[in-house]
Amino acid sequence: MAGARDVKRRIKSVDNTRQITRTMELVATSKLKRATDRVYAARPYAEALRDVVGSLYAPGMSEKYPILRQPAQVKRVAVLLLTANRGLAGAYNANLIKEARNLLEDLRRKGMETELHIAGKKGIAFFRFRGEEMMTQRVDIGDSPTVEDAESLVGPIRDRFEAGHVDAVYVVGSDFRSAVSAPPAARELLPIRPKENAASADTFILSPAGDHILERILPLYVRNAVFTALVENVAAEQGARRTAMKNATDNAGEMLELLTRSYNRARQAQITQEIAEIVGGSAALE
Amino acid sequence: MADKVLNVRVVSPQKVVFQDAAASVVAPAWDGHLGILPGHAPMLALLGAGSLAVDLPGGGSRSFQIGGGVLKVEGTEVTVLTEHAGDELPADLLAGFVIHPEDVA
Numbered sequence: 001m002a003g004a005r006d007v008k009r010r011i012k013s014v015d016n017t018r019q020i021t022r023t024m025e026l027v028a029t030s031k032l033k034r035a036t037d038r039v040y041a042a043r044p045y046a047e048a049l050r051d052v053v054g055s056l057y058a059p060g061m062s063e064k065y066p067i068l069r070q071p072a073q074v075k076r077v078a079v080l081l082l083t084a085n086r087g088l089a090g091a092y093n094a095n096l097i098k099e100a101r102n103l104l105e106d107l108r109r110k111g112m113e114t115e116l117h118i119a120g121k122k123g124i125a126f127f128r129f130r131g132e133e134m135m136t137q138r139v140d141i142g143d144s145p146t147v148e149d150a151e152s153l154v155g156p157i158r159d160r161f162e163a164g165h166v167d168a169v170y171v172v173g174s175d176f177r178s179a180v181s182a183p184p185a186a187r188e189l190l191p192i193r194p195k196e197n198a199a200s201a202d203t204f205i206l207s208p209a210g211d212h213i214l215e216r217i218l219p220l221y222v223r224n225a226v227f228t229a230l231v232e233n234v235a236a237e238q239g240a241r242r243t244a245m246k247n248a249t250d251n252a253g254e255m256l257e258l259l260t261r262s263y264n265r266a267r268q269a270q271i272t273q274e275i276a277e278i279v280g281g282s283a284a285l286e
Numbered sequence: 287m288a289d290k291v292l293n294v295r296v297v298s299p300q301k302v303v304f305q306d307a308a309a310s311v312v313a314p315a316w317d318g319h320l321g322i323l324p325g326h327a328p329m330l331a332l333l334g335a336g337s338l339a340v341d342l343p344g345g346g347s348r349s350f351q352i353g354g355g356v357l358k359v360e361g362t363e364v365t366v367l368t369e370h371a372g373d374e375l376p377a378d379l380l381a382g383f384v385i386h387p388e389d390v391a
Contacts, residue, residue, distance in 0.1 A: 038300070041300060041301035041302070042299060042300060042301070044295070044297050044302050045297045045298060045299045045300075045367060046299075048295075048297055048358070048365055048367050049367055051358075052330065052356055052358060052367065055330075056330070147299050147300075147369070203328050204328045204329055204330045204360075205327055205328065205329040205330070205331075206329075206330050206331075207315060207316075207317070207320075207329070207330070207331040207332065208316065208317070208332060210330075212332070213330060213331075213332045213356060216332055216354075216356075217332075217355075217356055220354070220355070220369060224299055227299055
C-alpha cells in the first residue's frame with residue numbers, strides 16, 4: 001500500500017520545517033533580549049533631553065531659528081517609514097506599511113503634498129511595487145542601529161525642514177511597549193511643539209543664553225528621536241519574529257501528531273491486509 | 287548647602303555610563319572647564335569636548351572623555367547628557383564639538 005510511504009515522506013518534511021522554525025525562534029529570542037536591553041538603556045537619555053528642551057523652549061524663539069519654525073500652513077509633509085530588511089516576522093512589516101499608507105492617505109486628503117523616506121527592504125519593496133516615488137531608500141541599517149545611522153537618515157530631512165521645503169515630518173515606526181505588544185505608530189517629529197505649561201528655565205543659570213543652548217541641542221533631540229525609533233523597531237521586529245516562529249513551530253508539531261497517527265493507521269491497515277491475504281490463501285488450499 | 291554630595295549621572299544615547307554619588311564634578315563646558323560642588327545653583331550649560339572628571343566622596347576619581355551635549359544641575363542632581371562618553375574620543379569627533387565663542391556670544 002502506497003499510503004504509508006507518502007505519509008512518511010510528509011512527516012519528514014514537516015519535521016524539517018519545524019526544526020528550522022524552532023531555530024529561528026531561538027535566534028529571535030536571543031536577539032530580542034539584546035534589542036530590549038538597548039531600548040531600555042536608551043530611554044534615560046531621551047527623557048533627560050526632552051526635559052531640557054522642554055524647560056528651555058520659550059515661545060517667540062521660533063522666528064529666530066529655522067529648526068523651531070512653526071509653519072502656519074502645512075503644504076508639504078515628509079514621512080519617514082522604518083521597516084525591517086527581513087520578513088518572516090508575522091504581520092510586523094505589513095502593519096507598519098499599513099500605518100504609513102493610512103497616514104499618507106490622510107495627509108493627501110487634506111490637500112498636502114507628501115514625500116516618502118523609507119528605511120528597510122520591506123517598505124521599499126512595497127512602495128516600489130505601488131509605483132510611489134521615494135526620496136530616501138536605505139537598506140543598510142542593521143540589528144544594532146547607531147547614532148550615526150540615525151543622523152544620516154534624518155539629517156537631510158531636517159535640513160529640508162529648516163530650508164522650508166517641507167513643513168512637517170512624521171516618523172512611522174513601532175511603539176515598543178513589550179515583547180508581545182509593539183503596535184505601529186506615526187509620530188510627529190517636526191515642527192517641535194512648545195509644551196504647554198512647560199517648566200520655565202528662569203531659575204537656572206544658563207551658559208550660554210538659553211536659545212543658544214537650544215540651537216545646539218535641538219538637532220540632537222531630533223536625531224535622538226529617530227535613534228530611539230530605530231532601536232525600538234529592531235526590538236519590535238525580533239519580538240514579532242519570535243511570536244511568528246513560535247506559532248509556526250507549534251503548528252508544525254500539531255501537524256506532525258496528525259500525520260503520525262495516519263501513518264500508524266496506514267501501516268496497521270497494510271499488516272492487517274497481508275494477514276488477511278495469507279489466511280485467505282491457506283483457507284483456499286484446504 | 288545642606289547636602290555634601292552630588293548625585294551624578296553621565297548619560298549617552300546608548301546607555302547610562304555612570305551613576306553614583308560624587309564630591310565634585312569638573313566638566314568641559316563650551317567656554318572652558320566648569321566645576322560643580324554640592325550646593326551649586328541650578329544650571330544648564332552647553333558642553334564642548336574634553337575630559338569630564340568626577341571626584342568620588344571616598345577619595346579617588348573617575349574620568350571620561352565626552353563630546354557635546356548639555357550639563358544640568360538641579361538641587362543635588364547633576365546630569366551630564368553627552369553624545370559621546372568613553373575612555374577616548376575619536377579625533378574627528380573632537381573637532382566636531384569645538385564651539386567658537388563668537389558663534390554663541
